[in-house]
Amino acid sequence: MITQTIHKETARPVASQLCQREQFAQQVEAHLDRLYRTALRLTRNVHDAEDLVAETVARAWSSLDSLQDPGRVGAWFVRIMTNYFISERRRAVHRTPHEEYIEEPGADGSSFSIFERLHQPILLWWGNPEQQFLDQLVQEDITAALDALPEAFRIVIVLADVEGMKYQEIAETLNVPVGTVRSRLARARSMMQKCLWQHALDQGLVAEPPNEAQ
Amino acid sequence: MSNHPRKLNCDEAISLLFEYIDNELEQHDHDAVEAHLEECRACFSRMEFDKRLQGLVKGPGTSAAPDELRKRVKSILDLF
Numbered sequence: 001m002i003t004q005t006i007h008k009e010t011a012r013p014v015a016s017q018l019c020q021r022e023q024f025a026q027q028v029e030a031h032l033d034r035l036y037r038t039a040l041r042l043t044r045n046v047h048d049a050e051d052l053v054a055e056t057v058a059r060a061w062s063s064l065d066s067l068q069d070p071g072r073v074g075a076w077f078v079r080i081m082t083n084y085f086i087s088e089r090r091r092a093v094h095r096t097p098h099e100e101y102i103e104e105p106g107a108d109g110s111s112f113s114i115f116e117r118l119h120q121p122i123l124l125w126w127g128n129p130e131q132q133f134l135d136q137l138v139q140e141d142i143t144a145a146l147d148a149l150p151e152a153f154r155i156v157i158v159l160a161d162v163e164g165m166k167y168q169e170i171a172e173t174l175n176v177p178v179g180t181v182r183s184r185l186a187r188a189r190s191m192m193q194k195c196l197w198q199h200a201l202d203q204g205l206v207a208e209p210p211n212e213a214q
Numbered sequence: 215m216s217n218h219p220r221k222l223n224c225d226e227a228i229s230l231l232f233e234y235i236d237n238e239l240e241q242h243d244h245d246a247v248e249a250h251l252e253e254c255r256a257c258f259s260r261m262e263f264d265k266r267l268q269g270l271v272k273g274p275g276t277s278a279a280p281d282e283l284r285k286r287v288k289s290i291l292d293l294f
Contacts, residue, residue, distance in 0.1 A: 025291045032287065036279035050283045057287050061294050114267070115260040130263040134270070142270045160236065161271040167238050186232055193267070 020064065027073045028057055035077055041158045042085050044147045056081040078163055079173045082155065089151055111186065112194040136205050145195040153188035160185055219245035227257050235265050
């Protein structure tokens with residue numbers, strides 16, 4: 001899916017180029033695990049994640065001049081990675097129209113909260129239901145719920161919760177208004193909680209009240 | 215103008231909860247949610263739950279880049 005591009009070196013004085021190259025290599029090394037983790041969350045598989053990281057490194061080097069704040073190299077790498085990932089996905093979606101890259105609001109506009117479900121009066125719990133629920137979740141459940149999200153929603157979750165970016169940074173990275181980040185993130189979290197809840201129901205970890213059963 | 219945070223009901227506080235957890239609220243809204251959470255155990259528990267869930271999304275942080283990728287990146291850097 002992703003092809004790695006090595007861009008032609010722009011003319012830089014040799015000495016400063018060597019110095020830059022060393023510093024760049026150090027920054028790549030320092031951020032490699034983080035980039036790989038984020039790439040895994042974005043691509044959902046190991047091979048595409050490795051391709052994405054490799055392409056990000058090549059693109060970052062060729063656009064070194066766009067690094068405005070050397071103290072925020074990590075966020076700059078992630079921005080390059082995310083933009084490239086999105087552009088590649090858009091191209092792929094173009095080729096396969098049934099795959100969606102949609103931003104429309106939710107069908108019913110309502111939000112879903114596991115906490116609310118756990119605290120419905122009809123459910124009887126001993127102890128602390130939300131604690132029990134969290135204790136039963138394993139990392140694979142979270143990954144599956146995240147992977148099940150449509151792309152546009154998975155990306156905001158990755159940038160906010162995995163990368164810890166501020167809303168403004170996410171907006172700049174995705175080139176959308178901050179309000180869009182807020183609403184998309186809220187919906188993404190709601191969808192994710194709904195998915196986790198369904199998983200918990202399927203696994204028999206929780207029971208749907210009779211009047212809610214579908 | 216009063217220095218006391220404005221009073222929120224539970225629905226209002228819940229509508230701001232994600233942004234509160236993300237530390238993205240304006241100070242007056244942040245203070246208002248905080249004041250509500252200090253008084254409302256249910257909303258405080260919900261905030262704690264959502265916060266822990268977000269923490270799980272971040273993951274254990276143990277996904278180290280594989281050696282294959284390290285070698286590949288090094289070979290890219292050698293081209294520069």
